[in-house]
Amino acid sequence: MTKKFYSKFFKLYFLFAVFMLPLVFFQRCEDAYYLPKLAILAGGAMFLPSVFISFFRKKPDIIDILAAGFLTWYVVSAGMSMAAVRHAATAQRVAEWLGAVSFFLYARRFLGPDDIKKSVTLALSSAVLVCTYAVLQVFNIDLKGWAVNFSGRAFSSLGNPDFLGGFIVMSAPLCFYFVRNDRKWPAAVFAFMSAVLVLSQTRSSLAAFGAAVVILIFFFPEYISKQWPLLASGAAVAAILLVISGNAGHFISRVAEASSPANPDMSGRTGMWMTGLRMIRAGMITGIGPGLIGERYCHYRQSGGYFETDHLHNDCIEIFAEAGAPAFICFIAVVVLSLIVMLKKREPLQMAAFAGMAGMLAHAFFNFPMYIMDTKLFFFVVAGMALSYGAEEKTDAPAALSGIVFAVLLMAAVLRMLLASSYMNHSVNGVQADMAGADYSAGRAMAIQPGAKSLYYRSRIDMAKGDWEACARDYNVYNQSFACSKPMAINAGIAYAEMKNYEASLRSLNDFLYFYPGDTDILNNKAKVLFMSGDTEGAIGLYGHVLTLDPWNETAHENLYAILKGTGKVNEAAEEEQRWREVSAQTSAAR
Numbered sequence: 001m002t003k004k005f006y007s008k009f010f011k012l013y014f015l016f017a018v019f020m021l022p023l024v025f026f027q028r029c030e031d032a033y034y035l036p037k038l039a040i041l042a043g044g045a046m047f048l049p050s051v052f053i054s055f056f057r058k059k060p061d062i063i064d065i066l067a068a069g070f071l072t073w074y075v076v077s078a079g080m081s082m083a084a085v086r087h088a089a090t091a092q093r094v095a096e097w098l099g100a101v102s103f104f105l106y107a108r109r110f111l112g113p114d115d116i117k118k119s120v121t122l123a124l125s126s127a128v129l130v131c132t133y134a135v136l137q138v139f140n141i142d143l144k145g146w147a148v149n150f151s152g153r154a155f156s157s158l159g160n161p162d163f164l165g166g167f168i169v170m171s172a173p174l175c176f177y178f179v180r181n182d183r184k185w186p187a188a189v190f191a192f193m194s195a196v197l198v199l200s201q202t203r204s205s206l207a208a209f210g211a212a213v214v215i216l217i218f219f220f221p222e223y224i225s226k227q228w229p230l231l232a233s234g235a236a237v238a239a240i241l242l243v244i245s246g247n248a249g250h251f252i253s254r255v256a257e258a259s260s261p262a263n264p265d266m267s268g269r270t271g272m273w274m275t276g277l278r279m280i281r282a283g284m285i286t287g288i289g290p291g292l293i294g295e296r297y298c299h300y301r302q303s304g305g306y307f308e309t310d311h312l313h314n315d316c317i318e319i320f321a322e323a324g325a326p327a328f329i330c331f332i333a334v335v336v337l338s339l340i341v342m343l344k345k346r347e348p349l350q351m352a353a354f355a356g357m358a359g360m361l362a363h364a365f366f367n368f369p370m371y372i373m374d375t376k377l378f379f380f381v382v383a384g385m386a387l388s389y390g391a392e393e394k395t396d397a398p399a400a401l402s403g404i405v406f407a408v409l410l411m412a413a414v415l416r417m418l419l420a421s422s423y424m425n426h427s428v429n430g431v432q433a434d435m436a437g438a439d440y441s442a443g444r445a446m447a448i449q450p451g452a453k454s455l456y457y458r459s460r461i462d463m464a465k466g467d468w469e470a471c472a473r474d475y476n477v478y479n480q481s482f483a484c485s486k487p488m489a490i491n492a493g494i495a496y497a498e499m500k501n502y503e504a505s506l507r508s509l510n511d512f513l514y515f516y517p518g519d520t521d522i523l524n525n526k527a528k529v530l531f532m533s534g535d536t537e538g539a540i541g542l543y544g545h546v547l548t549l550d551p552w553n554e555t556a557h558e559n560l561y562a563i564l565k566g567t568g569k570v571n572e573a574a575e576e577e578q579r580w581r582e583v584s585a586q587t588s589a590a591r
Contacts, residue, residue: 006400010047011115014106017044018381019122022130022167022374023157026418027143029425033159035418037373038092039411044099046407047106049399054109063337063387064105070330071101074290077323081289087481088417088451089291089310093322095410096373097290100380107384112392116349116385120177123378127171128189130156130374131196134164138199138245152247154199158374165205166360166369168197170378173212173356177349179223187227191234198238201251204366212359219351269313269366275300276312279321287324295452298484298515306486306516311371315364318371335361338383345386353386420449424457435465452482459491471495475508483511486522493525502533520546524555531559536567551583 021040026032055064078094081087111119134154136142153161172193175186197209217224224231242248278300279288288296294310301307312318320328339357342350360369360379369375427441442458455478462471475492478485489512496505509526513519523546531539543560546553557580564573 003394003396006395006397007110010050010106010110010395010400013043013046014103014111014115014381015118015122017041017103017377018119019126021377022126025157025159026422029418029422031418031421033157034373035414035421038095039414039418041099041103041373041377042095042410042414043407044102044106045095045410046400046403047102047110048098048406049403050395051102051105051109053396053399054393057393058109058389063334063341064108066330066334066337067101067105070327070334071097073326073330074323077287077327078290080286081292087289087291087295088449088453089294090289091291091413092417093291095414096371096376098410100376103377104380104384107381108387108389110393110395111385111388113390115392116388119381119385120174120349123171123381124174124189127167127174127193130158130164130167131193133157134196134199135241138241138247152245152250153201154196158372161200162202162205162367163369163372163374165197165200165202166208166363166367166372166375167378168193168200169205169208169212169359169363170356170369170375170382172197172209173216173352173359174382176216176220176223176352176355179220179348182223182226184227184230187223187230188233191231191237194231194234195238195241198235198251199241199245199247201247201254203254204363207366208359208363211362212355215355215358216352219346219355268307271301271304271307272309272312273314273317274302276314276317276321278302280317283321283324285324285326287320287322287327290322293318293321295482295484301515306519306521308486311368313367315368315370318368338387342386350386353382356382417449420445420454423448424454427461428457439465452478456485456488459488463491463494466498468495468498472499472501472504479508479511484515486512486516486519489522490525493522493529497529497532502529505529506533518549520550520553520556523549524553524559527556528559531563536563539563547579551579 017040021037024036024040026036052068060068074097075094078090081090107116107119134156137156138152138154154164155161156164158164158167172190175190175193178186194209197205239248242251275297276293279293279296282288282300293312294308297307297309312321316328316332319331335357339354342354342357357379360375363369370379423441424445427438427445430438430441438461442454442461446454446458455474459471459474459478462468462474471491472495475488475495478488479492489508492508493505496502496508506526506529509522509529512522513526516522523542527539527542527546530536530542540560540563543556543563546556547560550556557576561573561576561580564570564576
């Protein structure tokens, strides 16, 4: 086969990914929004051999070198963490970045002007379809069996309102690539996408979009002055859709909450950032491991209650924490140098790309768009096209074949994960109706893709069956690497207690309390186990401690009162009952 054939095949895959990735997802599967997208994104790794061979034909510039350096160190960091803990999330994260950086380097070296125009056209077409689906979902028009309640917030095929918001921040500025000759349709499309962004009610995205709009006004003053009625119509359309859908009040309250000093989202982000900085200090060079933020979070937090997160809601901190200083420095340098080059060129594509990338970077300060497949792909594809060398290269057959084999293996691994997730989803959803089928599906999921997630969900099946030994066994395997799961600790505590192995039950609860000593749910469970084991005084003392931490804790009150009354401590029971009446009265008065 000739170079021409492989070049055409690679370009077709590039165009396919740009158009299809934001749209594709499967139904009735927990990871349905993400793993199909990951398979497409990871497929871009087929470009890598051709890109590296092209380095010998056209000497790489500093941006190429830094991008390759980032990817190399990210893979090294992942290899180090995988040597300690085999984790599917690490492999998934590596596959994401392999694909994204490959798309970036391929776009720079192998796309000509016509290819770039086709790519931008398809990117906008895909974004418009995503936004159209989002509007339908706001009005509860959705695919059968896939309705998700986001309080009227638009979420589309991206799976989450925040993901949609970040995607629009990156994709909407591409409309300005087509502003030559004062065309009206780019302004109309931009207005429509702006309205959908409002429907997503994503506050960080709206702030980031505002920054992008300011940049666009600076870059395209004449076009905006001529088309301002169309551009301004986006706000009117958004207001009308919010009122018709009945979500205007919710949107206003969300905006008001964002500006409040007591905004819990902002305080939560601050806590995540501080934890991320501690992760950075612990793994300054190699990082703590790609994809391991969620599992290692509890090891680095210093205060606060139980909290689960897979991301730090600041992409710069997260990249540094995951993969260390070399990866972080290379990544930041690539982005900054790319923006500088775009400013120097000052063509429509470069200015549109600059605005979108700047907006996404602002969004990345409060969220994690770099870790969402759709925005990650568009960020690197747009950057690569804006930094194109202008003279497309051909693809060599040996490099193309090796790249295709590599990409197929990656995509097969991702589809294997998707199959396991489908089995597990069927298992969890079928517990009530078909226990035997649920048990079989859980076993198949474990056989295909063993890991923390499969162990967690299988333990729920074990609990539903009353198979306490299996539940405890799942916990022990899970806990060898990840000791911070509250549901797993509770399940293990119950399972061991049901087997009357109270020492093991208390040990599983104490393992969690090491990280979250003030968690009242776990403390209540521990107090119950103490009582079951015969340590009545220990149970009374621990329930009293819970009520010191949380005077309104009804579970602790009812159990403490019952134990006091049942053991003949009449006066203490009466005191607790009087205390509870006073607390209840205070609560009613406050309301």
